[in-house]
Amino acid sequence: MKAAIVGLPQVGKTTLFQMLTGLEAGRREDTVGIAKLPDARLDQLSALFHPRKHTPATLELVDLAALTEASLREGTGIAALRAGDALIHVLRGFQDPSVPHEAGTVDPMRDLQRLDFDLIISDLGQVEKRLERVTKDLKKQRNALLAEEAALLERMKAQLESEQPLRAMALTPAEEKLTRGFQFLSQKPLLYVLNVGEEEAADMDGAWRRAGGAAVGTAPQTGAVVVCAKIEAEIASLPAEDAAAFLQGYGLKESGLIRLARAAYALLGLISFFTAGEDECRAWTLTQGSRAVDAAGVIHSDLAKHFIRAEVIRWDELLALGGEAAAREKGRLRLEGKDYIVQDGDVLHVRHGG
Numbered sequence: 001m002k003a004a005i006v007g008l009p010q011v012g013k014t015t016l017f018q019m020l021t022g023l024e025a026g027r028r029e030d031t032v033g034i035a036k037l038p039d040a041r042l043d044q045l046s047a048l049f050h051p052r053k054h055t056p057a058t059l060e061l062v063d064l065a066a067l068t069e070a071s072l073r074e075g076t077g078i079a080a081l082r083a084g085d086a087l088i089h090v091l092r093g094f095q096d097p098s099v100p101h102e103a104g105t106v107d108p109m110r111d112l113q114r115l116d117f118d119l120i121i122s123d124l125g126q127v128e129k130r131l132e133r134v135t136k137d138l139k140k141q142r143n144a145l146l147a148e149e150a151a152l153l154e155r156m157k158a159q160l161e162s163e164q165p166l167r168a169m170a171l172t173p174a175e176e177k178l179t180r181g182f183q184f185l186s187q188k189p190l191l192y193v194l195n196v197g198e199e200e201a202a203d204m205d206g207a208w209r210r211a212g213g214a215a216v217g218t219a220p221q222t223g224a225v226v227v228c229a230k231i232e233a234e235i236a237s238l239p240a241e242d243a244a245a246f247l248q249g250y251g252l253k254e255s256g257l258i259r260l261a262r263a264a265y266a267l268l269g270l271i272s273f274f275t276a277g278e279d280e281c282r283a284w285t286l287t288q289g290s291r292a293v294d295a296a297g298v299i300h301s302d303l304a305k306h307f308i309r310a311e312v313i314r315w316d317e318l319l320a321l322g323g324e325a326a327a328r329e330k331g332r333l334r335l336e337g338k339d340y341i342v343q344d345g346d347v348l349h350v351r352h353g354g
């Protein structure tokens with residue numbers, strides 16, 4: 001999974017990228033980094049097993065060097081944006097006279113609507129270009145598939161002209177497939193991240209409402225989260241045992257990175273499952289609704305091929321019982337077959353032959 005970070009200059013994109021990936025972002029080129037997604041459940045499993053290796057799930061992120069309205073309209077220099085599975089739109093909510101804002105004032109809802117609009121305009125340009133081509137070809141020859149595409153493009157054009165994103169359109173799986181190659185920007189799942197100042201940290205839940213965007217993130221395939229990049233940057237520089245106290249000082253229960261990771265998973269329809277033992281405690285990423293044999297395949301293709309069954313227990317039940325041996329003794333390890341639908345938070349032990 002790959003997500004591209006977008007937004008106006010000086011809103012905190014690079015700060016967020018650095019905290020998530022631990023990388024310094026370059027100024028000129030798009031910077032790609034792997035974010036380790038924090039997960040308190042995995043931390044607790046590791047505290048029980050004391051494994052040699054502790055491996056969180058990851059998400060690939062791209063920090064775009066420069067995204068302008070012109071580049072969106074002309075479609076140049078936005079390959080990384082098109083290639084992303086999702087977009088993360090960072091919005092400036094913090095006031096800081098020492099950090100200039102492109103528009104002069106801080107107004108996250110204005111910025112949000114502007115980028116939403118730019119994505120729609122970018123797609124409209126593409127749709128019109130393709131529609132012209134297809135219409136011309138249809139005049140030369142009758143072709144059922146092309147006619148189908150033309151009809152779909154007309155519908156998309158109408159959607160975009162009414163300033164609605166493509167992600168809000170209901171498409172059949174066949175139509176979905178037809179559009180995939182275009183990598184339309186307003187069709188991608190979109191996570192809005194409001195970067196607020198420290199003075200708002202105590203009531204993050206109310207931040208969207210205060211910004212006039214109580215409904216942000218409720219539309220299909222969108223999500224919303226509030227972070228304070230400045231606090232996150234300070235947490236990142238603290239030893240783990242001080243971080244919790246630091247957060248509490250702001251009235252926060254968990255770091256913004258955890259909330260961000262959770263929101264990204266929900267947006268993309270992903271869940272986590274775990275493998276836990278003395279060797280390694282690890283979080284893995286899986287599409288919601290996947291089967292046990294798919295989960296095995298995520299770990300290793302051989303495990304899927306030679307899958308016999310999986311021993312499954314919820315992470316918190318395993319913790320409460322104090323380990324796998326105790327869980328087995330009490331008969332709490334469930335034996336599941338290939339078709340078992342893996343649940344978020346399951347700990348799996350795949351039994352395999354061969």
Ligand SMILES: Nc1nc2c(ncn2[C@@H]2O[C@H](COP(=O)(O)OP(=O)(O)O)[C@@H](O)[C@H]2O)c(=O)[nH]1
Pocket residue numbers: 007008009010011012013014015016094095096099195196197198228229230231
């Ligand atoms: N006061 C304050 N400053 C921030 C915050 N987040 C980022 N900044 C500052 O804003 C400036 C621009 O941040 P940067 O991450 O480079 O923004 P980008 O242009 O969107 O990549 C930097 O000087 C950051 O230190 C924040 O939450 N509060």
Ligand SMILES: [Mg+2]
Pocket residue numbers: 013014015
């Ligand atoms: Mg930047």
